Amino acid sequence: MDTKTLCDGILDGQRRALSKAITLVESARADHRVQAAALLEALKAAQASPREALRIGLSGTPGVGKSTFIESFGMALVREGLKVAVLAVDPSSARSGGSILGDKTRMELLSREAGAFIRPSPSQTELGGVARRTREAVALCEAAGFDVVLIETVGVGQSETVVSEMSDLFVLLLAPAGGDELQGVKRGIMEMADLILVNKADGDLKAAANRTRADYAAALRLLRKRPQDPDGFPKALAISALQEDGLAQAWAEMGTLADWRRAQGHWARTRANQNRHWFMEELRLALLAQLTQAGPVRDAVARLGDSVASGTTTPALAVQSALALLHPAVHRAQDGPTPQHDGPKNDDFTTGIG
Template sequence: HQQQAPVVRALFEGICRGDRAALARGITLAESTRDDHRRQARELVAACAAVQRPRALRIGLTGTPGVGKSTFIEALGMRLLRRGHRLSVLAVDPSSARSGGSILGDKTRMQDLSAADGAYVRPSPSRGTLGGVARGTLDAIILAEATGYDVCLVETVGVGQSETMVADMVDMFVLLMQPASGDELQGVKRGIMELADLIVINKADGPLELAAALTRTEIANALHLMLPRRPAWTPKVLRASAATGHNLDRVWATVLRYFDALRATGDWDALRAEQRRKWMWREVTHQLRAALDRDPAARACAQSLEADVLAGAVPPGAAADHIVARFLANKN
């Protein structure tokens, strides 16, 4: 058993006291790509993962820009704080990985929640690959749980890949939609609906109420045709309004029913175990690839073969064989 570095010990003690500033610094450490930071973050995450606390409810939330995610999180979140919960909100923003820009990073979002005592709102890291951001977020969840946040929301937007990654790090996945015509609904990616344990049709208020009811029916019908994701739970569709607060209590009651079902069947343990396995292999894949990228011989081989593959002179599979063989050749 190794001695913890002083910086790690200080952060760990802060986190165990429920100190939000220590959590923030811990997450910054986990997001860093510096080798010494990564080692410290590994230690900190391992220590936090061993902390005995009641399990937090890890909930993913997705929806296209403008559907009302931040309004919804703010309204639901303030309700949860009034009920005595502590809430952390993390974000995985795929746009930052591609462009350095941000869809979710706007500082004016969720102002009440950001200022509230029982909440911690963390914007998506503005740099890094999607895979790196996702791995950092998984660490951040573990740190937030150890800090005593008993509800952990992970917000994401957009391209299918980020949603799949977030679905792999949460217990429940919620899709936020808005009233839409049948034609518009045709365009909704089926893969995203298949990930959802709960679909909320937001903006069910004022002139949009009727449209929301129609959308709810169409989505419910579409869900009937899909295979349920979990044996213990059939996905639900609810209407709600983040603006007026209509049905938000019902949304939360449904979330709690979902977790009751997970608990009753033992599926919760199985789900987390399977996720841990998945992330271990993602990390292995990532590290092997990073090692290959650092290996001069393999890199030179890859560079010249890439040109051949682009030109169509060498098939991709054969090129991959060569590159991996070159990488492994000087490992033995």
């Protein structure tokens, strides 16, 4: 599909176009990156006021009932007439394998709904790459008219941080704990949470879930108050995804928080900072990718590496040579008195690829 067809299809809410576009943004190929950038820009240009979904980051260790929660919570939203997309950030999925096949089967009801869209994590182990692709998939889902985008992560390494940096709200799903242990949740993760949901508040575990909720509520009160929180937030609730208990309240709390942040200007400021953050992250990845992607740069760098290995040149000088190869304009500018570029003019940077 060409960029125009994809763009029109997505704006029309067509699932096939959305799926194809997500596959495009998941590709690391240089020409695909160029097309992906053009598509995202075209989608933005085509919308007078851009569609915005509520982006909800969701984390929780395996066994807390995350799939059940997404299924129940997603179905509740669909019944309210909302369109729900589910994306996953799982840097380990290439290795574990299971979750790629499992994502749809473990949300059987939701995956059959016309108003729901479930996309497994891109199969790549490198967190930086997964993050970029997921972030762009979120933007595609927003353009396709989804009202809520759930971004799920397994609690592995830095993935919570990555997800919180592309979300409007961050929800931490926890299981009832025995006694007063706080399940070894790292302080840094606690500090990201806007809402802690203690799941499995049903049957034998109901009392334990309520106790655990109270423990976390107390722990949250000890954290430093953040400017983006109205009184009473961050908050801990006990829910049962299995019995669909407390989901309506959880949704209401999310709405309260989102409305307050919009009214106070935090929403727009956070999104602006997130966009700037992702631009810098992607630029770093793109710069480093040149060294490993097939092409004249990689070949020249490999030849320099051979010279260094054989002792013909020093690493320091080879680096200078490689930089001069990569950035002839910039290096000439440093040498001479008047900085000049023979690349695109400054005025072009924000309007086109040049």
